[in-house]
Amino acid sequence: MKEFLQKFVSPYEKPIFIILIFILLQAVTQLALPLIMAVIVDEGIVNNNISQILLMGSVMLAVAGLGVGFAILSNYYISKVTQRVGRDAREEMFHTIARLPRLKFEFFGESTLTTRTTNDSMQVIQFINTLLRVVAMAPIMFIGAMILAIWMNPTLSLVILTPLPLIVLSVWFIAKKATPLFHQVRDQLDHIHLAIRETLDGMKIIQLYQKTKQEKQRFKDINSNYYGLSLSVNRLMTFLTPTMMLILNFSILAIIWVGSSLISSGNLQVGQLMAFIQYAMQIMFSVVMASVALAAFPRATVSASRMMEVLDESNISKEPINETIRKQVSHKSIYFNDVSFYYPGAEKPALFNVNLTIKPNKINAIVGGTGSGKSTLIQVLLKFYNPSDGSIDIGSSSLRELNDSDWRYAVGYVPQKSQLFTGTIEDNVRFGDMKATNQELFNALDEAKLSHLIEELPNKHQTVLKPKASNMSGGQKQRITVARAFISNAPILMFDDSMSALDYQTSNYLREVFQKKTKESTIIMTNQDINTVKYADHIIILEKGKVVATGTYEELTAKDNNFYVKGG
Numbered sequence: 001m002k003e004f005l006q007k008f009v010s011p012y013e014k015p016i017f018i019i020l021i022f023i024l025l026q027a028v029t030q031l032a033l034p035l036i037m038a039v040i041v042d043e044g045i046v047n048n049n050i051s052q053i054l055l056m057g058s059v060m061l062a063v064a065g066l067g068v069g070f071a072i073l074s075n076y077y078i079s080k081v082t083q084r085v086g087r088d089a090r091e092e093m094f095h096t097i098a099r100l101p102r103l104k105f106e107f108f109g110e111s112t113l114t115t116r117t118t119n120d121s122m123q124v125i126q127f128i129n130t131l132l133r134v135v136a137m138a139p140i141m142f143i144g145a146m147i148l149a150i151w152m153n154p155t156l157s158l159v160i161l162t163p164l165p166l167i168v169l170s171v172w173f174i175a176k177k178a179t180p181l182f183h184q185v186r187d188q189l190d191h192i193h194l195a196i197r198e199t200l201d202g203m204k205i206i207q208l209y210q211k212t213k214q215e216k217q218r219f220k221d222i223n224s225n226y227y228g229l230s231l232s233v234n235r236l237m238t239f240l241t242p243t244m245m246l247i248l249n250f251s252i253l254a255i256i257w258v259g260s261s262l263i264s265s266g267n268l269q270v271g272q273l274m275a276f277i278q279y280a281m282q283i284m285f286s287v288v289m290a291s292v293a294l295a296a297f298p299r300a301t302v303s304a305s306r307m308m309e310v311l312d313e314s315n316i317s318k319e320p321i322n323e324t325i326r327k328q329v330s331h332k333s334i335y336f337n338d339v340s341f342y343y344p345g346a347e348k349p350a351l352f353n354v355n356l357t358i359k360p361n362k363i364n365a366i367v368g369g370t371g372s373g374k375s376t377l378i379q380v381l382l383k384f385y386n387p388s389d390g391s392i393d394i395g396s397s398s399l400r401e402l403n404d405s406d407w408r409y410a411v412g413y414v415p416q417k418s419q420l421f422t423g424t425i426e427d428n429v430r431f432g433d434m435k436a437t438n439q440e441l442f443n444a445l446d447e448a449k450l451s452h453l454i455e456e457l458p459n460k461h462q463t464v465l466k467p468k469a470s471n472m473s474g475g476q477k478q479r480i481t482v483a484r485a486f487i488s489n490a491p492i493l494m495f496d497d498s499m500s501a502l503d504y505q506t507s508n509y510l511r512e513v514f515q516k517k518t519k520e521s522t523i524i525m526t527n528q529d530i531n532t533v534k535y536a537d538h539i540i541i542l543e544k545g546k547v548v549a550t551g552t553y554e555e556l557t558a559k560d561n562n563f564y565v566k567g568g
């Protein structure tokens with residue numbers, strides 16, 4: 001929590017200072033009201049002094065009005081500060097998640113990252129809101145009301161002090177019991193998000209295989225767990241306010257009882273007793289307010305620590321991209337030197353002692369069957385994963401030494417599964433280079449064989465894609481991602497099994513484009529079928545994470561015609 005407050009709240013020191021001033025003024029008005037009321041009763045009403053009643057009544061109204069004004073101002077600034085803290089925290093979370101190293105991203109998982117950015121930030125912000133209201137108000141009210149109460153009648157003040165330890169003790173007990181439950185509630189919420197996400201993503205399959213009932217049951221189980229835990233927490237928390245109210249009411253009864261005997265003995269006036277009751281309420285309310293803030297503390301701390309766990313990712317590059325990188329890696333061979341890679345927890349390596357050379361300005365194809373390690377090799381090359389052993393060099397530069405963002409700026413990448421974003425076709429293509437000119441945009445669309453398709457659309461390249469690009473066919477989506485890589489003009493272009501959704505004609509056309517592109521770029525593509533990439537200049541065959549052969553199509557098939565068609 002401390003780190004969170006330092007990071008997100010300390011930039012708002014000035015408005016917080018203003019809030020504290022307003023709260024202080026509001027507290028002073030609240031403390032003054034019972035005193036004014038005591039004067040009205042004891043000097044005005046008891047002595048039937050109408051002018052005194054009118055005068056002090058007007059003062060009371062003015063003070064109460066000022067109090068309301070200060071309360072409105074402090075509430076306005078508190079909302080402003082807390083909303084801004086929330087906005088900053090969510091933004092920072094989003095930026096961090098967008099740059100999170102792949103293994104960290106997989107370690108956290110999408111659902112918890114969503115919960116941490118939305119629900120957890122809300123929890124912390126609600127707490128900060130309470131804290132800002134209470135942190136200044138409670139001590140001022142407590143100390144101010146206490147001094148005034150003792151000044152009025154020290155004996156009666158003892159009656160107020162007696163229940164205070166009881167209040168603190170009950171809050172401490174409830175908060176202690178609730179803290180572990182808060183952790184479990186947050187984890188269960190992650191599970192709920194995961195279940196919803198999986199169901200939404202797999203809706204078609206669920207409906208097709210008639211698994212709606214099972215999914216409903218799965219969700220019901222997770223939801224019941226969440227319900228049970230939330231209920232336990234709420235049950236504990238519901239004790240808090242009634243317990244406080246009970247203690248408060250008993251204390252007021254005791255004050256009236258002791259106070260009335262003091263009045264009979266002539267040691268206290270009626271107006272003073274009335275003011276005293278109000279101070280007692282202010283004292284106890286300030287303790288209750290502080291206790292409620294304290295009780296919310298564990299819940300908010302759990303949320304803040306969950307957010308800071310993500311934000312603490314120190315190895316995230318925030319440097320601006322060094323654009324000379326493209327020159328540095330252009331026309332260079334890429335060497336894999338004894339590269340092995342194990343996924344976390346995996347017993348077998350996904351890549352094992354891989355030694356290979358990617359030839360510069362050539363079409364390099366990595367061929368292998370399902371699970372042979374092609375995508376892993378591309379991911380390692382993209383620096384989403386670091387090799388567990390061995391090294392990768394680009395010319396004389398070590399890939400490990402290159403800054404992640406710099407390196408990725410030198411690479412255009414088309415993934416196995418098309419990833420498109422909300423926006424127009426143009427937005428999605430320009431994702432590859434926001435600064436591209438219109439001519440470059442149209443060239444990229446042309447090269448990806450999208451121009452004809454776009455001509456037929458009413459809004460051309462400004463056509464808006466529906467979520468997950470559901471208004472595009474598989475092949476059209478794939479071509480948009482290919483255009484995105486082309487517009488980047490990157491010196492290294494990687495295509496991870498990206499041709500599978502394309503028709504024969506488009507694949508053939510792309511082959512010519514690739515050959516043209518080799519003037520400026522090195523092409524790396526993966527495929528399961530050697531026949532699809534027979535035009536490649538250099539083919540690398542992978543089997544169970546190992547390189548088993550390299551050469552041209554002719555060289556490889558001359559050795560054994562059927563060998564590679566089987567896959568790894």
Ligand SMILES: Nc1ncnc2c1ncn2[C@@H]1O[C@H](COP(=O)(O)OP(=O)(O)OP(=O)(O)O)[C@@H](O)[C@H]1O
Pocket residue numbers: 106343344346350368369370371372373374375376377497528
């Ligand atoms: N994120 C991951 N975590 C753990 N293991 C993984 C992960 N991704 C892949 N693997 C494992 O690594 C091995 C290589 O997988 P990879 O995806 O690289 O194969 P591939 O050759 O691209 O297969 P395909 O052609 O079917 O896409 C497989 O055994 C797979 O189970």
